[in-house]
Amino acid sequence: MKLKKAYLEITNVCNLACSFCPGTKREKRFMSPEDFAFLAGRLRPYTDYLYLHLMGEPLLHPKLEEILSRAVELGFKVVVTTNGTLLPRRGELLLSSPAVHKVNVSLQSFEANPAGELESYVSACAAFAQAAGEAGKLCVLRLWNQKGLDSLNEQIEGLLLRSFPKPWPESRGSLRLADRVYLEPGERFDWPDMDVEDKGERCFCYGLRDQVGVLCDGTVVPCCLDHEGDIALGDLFRQELPEIMSTQRARNIYAGFSQRQAVEPLCRRCGYARRFT
Numbered sequence: 279m280k281l282k283k284a285y286l287e288i289t290n291v292c293n294l295a296c297s298f299c300p301g302t303k304r305e306k307r308f309m310s311p312e313d314f315a316f317l318a319g320r321l322r323p324y325t326d327y328l329y330l331h332l333m334g335e336p337l338l339h340p341k342l343e344e345i346l347s348r349a350v351e352l353g354f355k356v357v358v359t360t361n362g363t364l365l366p367r368r369g370e371l372l373l374s375s376p377a378v379h380k381v382n383v384s385l386q387s388f389e390a391n392p393a394g395e396l397e398s399y400v401s402a403c404a405a406f407a408q409a410a411g412e413a414g415k416l417c418v419l420r421l422w423n424q425k426g427l428d429s430l431n432e433q434i435e436g437l438l439l440r441s442f443p444k445p446w447p448e449s450r451g452s453l454r455l456a457d458r459v460y461l462e463p464g465e466r467f468d469w470p471d472m473d474v475e476d477k478g479e480r481c482f483c484y485g486l487r488d489q490v491g492v493l494c495d496g497t498v499v500p501c502c503l504d505h506e507g508d509i510a511l512g513d514l515f516r517q518e519l520p521e522i523m524s525t526q527r528a529r530n531i532y533a534g535f536s537q538r539q540a541v542e543p544l545c546r547r548c549g550y551a552r553r554f555t
Contacts, residue, residue, distance in 0.1 A: 468549030
């Protein structure tokens with residue numbers, strides 16, 4: 279069993295409340311460095327890439343430096359997804375950590391940052407992206423809200439031009455702004471939620487096929503969009519990953535998607551999975 283990536287939620291606490299993000303009703307938690315080392319150690323035999331994200335803003339974690347040090351010890355290539363608002367304070371930590379391979383910055387998060395100012399926000403994110411590229415790290419500036427906040431997107435792209443003059447050649451669906459720096463557009467999608475309409479069983483997902491998620495309490499879920507742990511497959515604190523992946527529920531999910539069918543009610547309500555149908 280080899281996965282392309284694993285998501286490990288070091289906190290489910292966020293400093294924003296974006297309209298496109300469902301948030302979570304789970305108890306607020308910050309994973310201890312010791313628990314991180316234990317859970318990450320259990321994931322390590324099965325993947326090289328560790329994403330510090332499901333819900334929450336990872337740069338809020340007060341012990342992020344220690345967590346990244348543990349990731350170095352385990353030999354992970356770490357990917358951090360952030361809303362970008364804390365990069366002026368914590369960006370240097372990401373740049374200096376040998377564990378950090380890539381940073382995704384969700385620029386569309388600005389709409390939930392009432393205390394911010396668009397020009398200074400974009401300038402700070404662009405400055406970090408430039409520094410990341412120069413440090414040999416990948417940085418992807420995301421605008422995953424096409425057909426949702428198009429006027430804001432135009433303003434953001436205009437501000438990025440100050441730091442990254444065109445041309446911006448296309449590269450695998452993204453725009454290359456500079457060496458190792460990309461702008462990634464994407465349409466808004468409906469997060470899976472048990473309270474929304476059933477969209478039918480016909481869909482496909484890479485959950486359990488090339489990825490797995492672990493919530494900050496150790497609950498294993500099939501993918502990074504199960505924000506409430508509705509598809510709880512096991513507890514990584516108490517079980518090894520192969521045992522969890524071999525449960526009947528996990529096998530049914532995998533087999534269902536092999537037939538382009540969603541067997542779980544939550545998956546039938548996922549807008550993101552429709553991209554692969």
